[in-house]
Amino acid sequence: MTLPKETKILIVGLGLIGGSYARALTKRGYAVRAITLEQSSVDFAKNAGIVADAAAEIRTDWIRDADLIVFALYPHTFVEWIEAYGHLLRPGTVITDVTGVKCAIIDRIQSMIPDGVEFIAAHPMAGREVYGVENSDDGIFRGANYIVTPTERNTPDAIALCRSLGETLGFARVSELTPEKHDEMIAFLSQLTHCIAVALMTSNTEPHLVDYTGDSFRDLTRIARINEDMWSELFLLNKKKLVAEIDAFSGELNRMRTYLADENTEKMKEMMRISTARRALFDKKA
């Protein structure tokens, strides 16, 4: 199901993700406006034709005219925006987000917005190692996952609208998870992997690695180019779950280390067979 064509969409925050949403939605014929902090982002988006209009100031008329508002901001900026301007939201408006953690955000936002405004949270599992609307690219949604995280305060209509948004943007799969389960999955799939990539890059100071490396090290450290402001914020907002995932992973890595130190070949192979079978299933379903 795609979004009704007449849906008026406002994007708040024209960065990499907000810009990519704007591209995808404008390309498919939706009227997309955007409010963002920097005039340079406004200029870029208008020149590139990826929005119908954009402004570097709060446009109350646009906020009240929108059916669907997408907040593509850092978690703390999203909360601050709602604190400052949430009262401007018109009852009947559905708001959604792109935030990478959910438990720390959803209750706060839902408790702050006016009656009749509905916040349905979502997480587009897509990104790049570069920032800003200048690098936006709706191709990043192709083959990717979109996760909607409803709570008991959400209506079926808003959940359906949010799922439609994911499908309209071009995501390959739209799933639903509770905020709790989402944060657990993301701690493992996304935050732990970023911790690993960073730790790999900081654990060796050899300056000529690039001359000796194979593809595996390249693949494992691609995400070691990391936006430290965003990721440290996301890590802290999901601290308990991420610490638990680091510990679980460290336990498994240490199990391999022990088998190796003990020259327990059969146990090493057993771990490898399990990983091979799980990863093969992964490829098959992908």
Next chain:
Amino acid sequence: MTLPKETKILIVGLGLIGGSYARALTKRGYAVRAITLEQSSVDFAKNAGIVADAAAEIRTDWIRDADLIVFALYPHTFVEWIEAYGHLLRPGTVITDVTGVKCAIIDRIQSMIPDGVEFIAAHPMAGREVYGVENSDDGIFRGANYIVTPTERNTPDAIALCRSLGETLGFARVSELTPEKHDEMIAFLSQLTHCIAVALMTSNTEPHLVDYTGDSFRDLTRIARINEDMWSELFLLNKKKLVAEIDAFSGELNRMRTYLADENTEKMKEMMRISTARRALFDKKA
């Protein structure tokens, strides 16, 4: 520099790597023969036209006719082959390998081969998550690194020949490392990354990961589809260095965990800035 066109090349072991060598060298006009274990690999290679000839038996005439013999075997099979047939090698022949560990192999091989035969070790840093000559593909050498690991027993001519082989195969960079430094680099760049990928896949039993994942987890676990016989052998042959690399990495990951648990944002960001700078340099030089 490319190999002299008249160089007669024999490949022992037509698996993924041996087959890819055969493809690259035949394509560039060299006369390539191959000896391998399975008749099915011989049939495949001959039908695919990637060798001038091949046999599933020891061909003494081919061994004595060759100028350069490439052993593309598991480490223990390479040692066993030299034990059984090394006396057939003709003085003047240069032999090389593709083995992923060096210290455990080089001295043993050099001590077993007849006088006048020279073993110059090399490691092509390329591979795929599939096996066998049927999956061979010389495209895997494009953009990849080739490492020659000479010892004081090697002559400048043989080192130059081995470097030429790497260039002829289409590798992007040919480097030289001591066997000791090679094994240290490979413990970090290749073996540790495989341990991490395996541990990631064994540390979570959620069956629907694929529905929620982003690219980072896919990238970090691509190599979790792993040939357990080959990799457990490589790990054991480089045990001391790999254990040291696991410990160094675990220390860094634990440092991130501590900063996170302590909510030490500044230290977390500092690690991320270092990893970003190192990885950016990596991309630039790649």
